[in-house]
Amino acid sequence: MKIKEINQHNTFSIIIILLLILGDIFCYYFSYYMVLNILNIPSIIDFPILIIIGILFLFRFFGRYNPSSLESRLKELKIIISLTSITTFVYLIYKIIFNYITIQQSQNIILLSLLFLLTVLIVRVSLRTVQKQLLKLNIGLRNTIIIGEGKNGLKFLNKIDSNDYSGFKILGYFDSVINDDIKIFLSKNKNYFFKNCHIGTINEVKDFIKKNNIKEVIIALNQKKEHQSLLNLISELRNLDVCIKIVPDIYDLLTGYAQMHTVTGMPLIDINPDILTELQFVIKRLLDIIVSIIGLIISFPVLLIVSILIKLSSKGPIIFKQERVGLNGKPFIVHKFRTMYENSELKTGPVWAKVDDPRITKVGNFIRKTRIDEFPQFYDVLIGNMSIVGPRPERIFFINKLKNKFPYYLRRLNVRPGVTGWAQIMGSYDTDIDGVENKLKLDFYYIENISIWLDIKIMIITFWVIISRKGQ
Numbered sequence: 001m002k003i004k005e006i007n008q009h010n011t012f013s014i015i016i017i018l019l020l021i022l023g024d025i026f027c028y029y030f031s032y033y034m035v036l037n038i039l040n041i042p043s044i045i046d047f048p049i050l051i052i053i054g055i056l057f058l059f060r061f062f063g064r065y066n067p068s069s070l071e072s073r074l075k076e077l078k079i080i081i082s083l084t085s086i087t088t089f090v091y092l093i094y095k096i097i098f099n100y101i102t103i104q105q106s107q108n109i110i111l112l113s114l115l116f117l118l119t120v121l122i123v124r125v126s127l128r129t130v131q132k133q134l135l136k137l138n139i140g141l142r143n144t145i146i147i148g149e150g151k152n153g154l155k156f157l158n159k160i161d162s163n164d165y166s167g168f169k170i171l172g173y174f175d176s177v178i179n180d181d182i183k184i185f186l187s188k189n190k191n192y193f194f195k196n197c198h199i200g201t202i203n204e205v206k207d208f209i210k211k212n213n214i215k216e217v218i219i220a221l222n223q224k225k226e227h228q229s230l231l232n233l234i235s236e237l238r239n240l241d242v243c244i245k246i247v248p249d250i251y252d253l254l255t256g257y258a259q260m261h262t263v264t265g266m267p268l269i270d271i272n273p274d275i276l277t278e279l280q281f282v283i284k285r286l287l288d289i290i291v292s293i294i295g296l297i298i299s300f301p302v303l304l305i306v307s308i309l310i311k312l313s314s315k316g317p318i319i320f321k322q323e324r325v326g327l328n329g330k331p332f333i334v335h336k337f338r339t340m341y342e343n344s345e346l347k348t349g350p351v352w353a354k355v356d357d358p359r360i361t362k363v364g365n366f367i368r369k370t371r372i373d374e375f376p377q378f379y380d381v382l383i384g385n386m387s388i389v390g391p392r393p394e395r396i397f398f399i400n401k402l403k404n405k406f407p408y409y410l411r412r413l414n415v416r417p418g419v420t421g422w423a424q425i426m427g428s429y430d431t432d433i434d435g436v437e438n439k440l441k442l443d444f445y446y447i448e449n450i451s452i453w454l455d456i457k458i459m460i461i462t463f464w465v466i467i468s469r470k471g472q
Contacts, residue, residue, distance in 0.1 A: 012140025013067035016131055020065050021056065023123040028052045031116040035108065051091075058083055069135055069167050073128050077121055084120075088113040141169035144216040145209070147202060147233065148175055156220045171212050172198040174205050202233065209240055219246040283452055284387065291388050291459070292381040299375050306337055306363075306372055313363040316342030319376055324393035327416045332385040334393055335376040339364025371466050377419045389455040390418025391443045402436060412443050415450065420462040422446035422454075 032048055059065065062079060092109060095101050101109075134140055146156060153175060160166055200208065208214070217237060237244055296303075307318045320338040323331050340359045360368065367373045380386040386393065391412045394402070403409045418424075423442035446454065 012134075013142070016067040016127070016140075017065050019127055020124070023127060024055060024059060024120060025052060027119040027123055028055060028116055031112055031119055034115060035112045054087070058087065069128065069131050073125055076124065076128070080120060080124065081117065084113060084117045135167050138169075140167070142167055142215045143171050143213055144168040144218060145172040145174060145205070145214055146170060146218045146220065147205060148173065148220040153220050156218065168216060168218075170197050171214065172200060172208050174200050174202050174208075176202055205233070206236060206240070209237075209242060214242055217242050217244045219244065221246075280450075280452065284455065285384075287452065287455065288381050288387050292378040295375070295378040296382070299378070302372060303375060306367055306375075309363045310338055310361075314338075314341055314361045322395065324417065325396055325399055325413065326385055326393060327413065329410070329413050331396065332380070332393075334386070335379055337364075337367055337373040337376060339368050339373050371420075371462070374419050381419060385416075387416035387418045388420065389446075389458045390416050390421050391446070392421060392424055392439075393417030402440075406437070406440055409440065411447065412440075415447060420458060422458055425458060425461045425465055 028048075028051070059080075062083060064076070064080065064083075088110065092106060095106075095109070131140075146153060146160075148154070148156060153173065157170075157173070160168055160170060198208065205217075209217070219233070234244060234246075310318050316338055318338060320336045320340075321333050322336075324334045326332045339361060341361060364373070377386055381388055394417075399409070421443070422445060423439045426442050446458075
C-alpha cells in the first residue's frame with residue numbers, strides 16, 4: 001500500500017492496517033520475552049529493534065499490510081512462513097560469518113524464529129477471521145460503484161452478490177444503456193450490497209463519485225464495443241481519489257501485459273494513479289544518480305573519442321539538443337550525440353527515423369547500434385529530467401498525434417522518461433504512428449509492473465544490447 005492510498009481507504013481498512021502492524025510488533029517482542037525470561041535463554045539477537053524494523057519493512061515490501069479481505073488466509077500464511085524462514089536462514093549465515101556461534105546458539109535463534117512464526121500466524125489468522133466476519137455483518141464496507149455493460153456488468157453484480165465478505169457496498173451501477181435485465185436484478189435483490197443502489201448512465205459517474213465519497217470504481221465494459229469509452233473514462237477518473245479496477249480482457253487494449261488480482265473469484269487489475277510508492281521513488285532516484293555518475297566517469301574516454309569522430313565526419317554540432325516532454329508533461333531539453341546530417345528535417349518537418357535512414361551518418365549508424373548516442377543523457381538523468389529506465393521521451397509534435405489515437409497514451413508521462421526501457425529493448429523501432437501500438441503496450445507493462453528489480457533487469461539487458469550492437 002502506498003502512503004497516498006491511505007486517503008482511498010475507509011476508517012475500517014486503516015484500522016486493519018494498524019492492527020496488522022501492531023500485531024507483528026507484539027508477536028516479535030512476545031517471542032523475544034519468552035525466550036529471554038520464561039525459557040531463560042541468553043540473548044543471541046543483535047539490536048532487536050533493528051530486527052523488528054526489518055520484519056516490518058519486509059512484510060510491507062511483500063504486501064502483508066494489505067487491508068483487503070479477499071486474499072485467502074492460506075496464501076497469506078504461506079508467504080509469511082516463507083519470509084520468516086528465509087530471513088532466519090540469512091541471519092544465521094550472517095552470525096556464522098561475522099560472529100562465531102555455537103550449535104546451541106544457532107538452535108536458540110531458530111527457536112526464537114519458530115516462536116515468532118507461531119504467534120504471528122495465530123494473530124493474523126484471528127485478525128483476518130474477525131475482519132471477514134465484520135464485513136459479513138456489513139461493518140467496514142467500502143463505498144463502491146460498478147460501471148458495466150450488459151452481460152459483463154450483470155455477471156460482476158452476480159459475483160458480488162455471491163460473496164458475503166467482499167467488502168464492497170454498491171452505491172451505484174452505471175451503464176451506457178440501462179437495460180431491463182439490470183433493473184430486474186437490482187429490484188429483486190435483497191442483498192445489503194445493493195440496497196438503494198443508484199442506476200445511471202456513464203455521464204453521471206464523476207458527479208456521483210464526488211457526492212457519495214466513493215472509494216472504489218469497478219469497470220466491466222465490453223471489450224469490442226466500449227474500449228474507447230473505457231480509455232476516456234479512466235483518463236477522466238485518474239485525478240479523483242478512488243481505486244480503479246477493470247476486467248483483464250479490456251485491459252489488454254491498454255497494455256497487453258499486467259499483474260492480476262482476484263475479486264470474488266473474478267480476475268481484476270488495479271489501475272494505480274500513483275505508480276511509485278514514496279520509498280520506491282526515493283530509491284529509484286538514488287539509483288539514477290549513482291548510475292549516471294558512474295556512467296559519465298566510465299564512459300568519458302568513449303565520449304571524447306566519439307566527439308572527435310562526429311566532428312571530423314560531418315558538419316554540425318557534436319551534441320544534438322531537442323525539446324522533449326518529460327514527467328507530468330513538463331518539457332525539457334534532451335542531449336544526445338548527433339547521428340544525422342545537420343538540418344535533416346528542414347524540408348520534411350518532424351518524422352520518425354527509419355531503418356537504413358539516409359539521414360544518418362556512417363559514424364551515427366555505428367553509435368546508434370551500440371547505443372553510444374544515448375550516453376550524453378546521463379547528464380539529463382543527473383539533473384533530474386530523465387531516469388536511467390523509463391518510457392522513451394517523445395516530442396510534443398508526436399504526442400499530440402499519439403494522444404488522439406491512443407487516449408491513454410498520456411499515462412506514460414506519469415513516470416520520468418528513460419535512457420533505456422522495456423519498450424526500447426523488447427520492441428522494434430518506431431517507423432510511423434501505426435507502429436507505436438506495440439511499443440505502447442510494452443511501456444504500459446513497465447509502468448504497471450515498475451520495480452527496482454525490473455529496472456536492474458532492463459539495465460542488464462541494455463548492456464548486452466550495447467556489446468552485441470543490436471541497437472537501432
